[in-house]
Amino acid sequence: MPAAALTLSDDGFLLHGEPFRILSGALHYFRTHPDQWADRLRKARLLGLNTVETYVPWNLHQPAPGTLDLDGLLDLPRFLELAHAEGLRVLLRPGPYICAEWEGGGLPSWLTAQPGLRPRSRDPRFTAAVDAYLDLLLPPLAPHMAARGGPVIAVQVENEYGAYGDDTAYLAHLADALRTRGVEELLFTCDQANTSDKAKLTAGSLPGVLSTGTFGGRVEESLEVLRAHQESGPLMCAEFWIGxxxxxxxxxxxxxxDDAAAALDTLLSAGASVNIYMFHGGTNFGFTAGANHDHAYTPPSPPTTTTRCSPNAATRAPSTPRSAMSSPATPPSPTSPSRALAQVAPDRRHADRLGQRPGLRRIPVPRRAVHRAAHHGAAGPGVRLRPLRHGAARARRPRPALHGRGGRPGAGLRQRRPGGRPGARAP
Incomplete structure (x- = not known):
């Protein structure tokens, strides 16, 4: 069996026996269009990073029991190949629970819908489903492990489990499940390292598995908590929250x-390794944002997270039951807007370009607008919008005269006198 490429020293990492500091950035392949993977990976390297980190969403890769989807947006082997070609290492976080502000934390609805199921525990139904999923997921990833010449140097067990439970036997089952399926790389856990609740770090840790912390501030205090919990080995922030x-x-x-940079400088000055969360945010396609998160997963990050991919590009039919939904289809490749529609006029002497494209005028009009057109003279769906021409003034609807019952302007209207009570009649 090949040996792990990444190992531990008393106070750091060794990669193939040489000192190595992990400078990583989070980049979730499933939140980024496949056509943009290579670009984002290159930006990570140009930023000075030597590693990228990604979660693996179970609910997308396995939309139904016994299946595995590795196509398009979910082509994880291709993403790993691109990272390797760019000279980047990879931290892989397969869960099974990933949090990540993701629908169900990555747990598939066909599993969590089972009555009485206890997720993230030793419940035999849950662990059996996890084992069956790993049986399908890990073989295609095996060639991409660093021990076999690939980019994956470490694999995470669960995710911030100490904030949820303290079932050490469950964590041990996950670690053993990875090992027995051929994962020889360094295993690690991550938990919140703060002085207010040190129990979380203890509850989410496992003997023989590297503990890492998650935090964005109070760097010195967090590192002290981490070192008190783990007396030797590297210090690492697995999620350094820049937003x-x-x-x-x-x-x-x-x-x-400035605040994020100062905290990061403190972290690096202490000799710690880091994973910037996020390096690139991306888009929650379809309904993957969960109940209340925004479709744009854009913490302030080093490169721009702006993308031309429509957030609705992969949206599935609203009438489809959530438990029966398949993985979101890969959105169409991002394209630049047509110059004909994005042209900036040099002056005011131009025609209305939309007038030349009647199809762009076919916008549904609410009933309220139809009512206004019929009774108040507002433009309705039957009104043709003429293109503007040079020298033509914008048509303005004349303000109607306000006539009261007596026929003269203002007669009988209810007005407010200066200093008077509301509704007093004008003299």
Missing amino acids: WFDHWGEPHHVRSA
């Missing part, structure tokens, strides 16, 4: 770049 996710309808969370 925060958004809930639907709420303002976008923004962290000062």
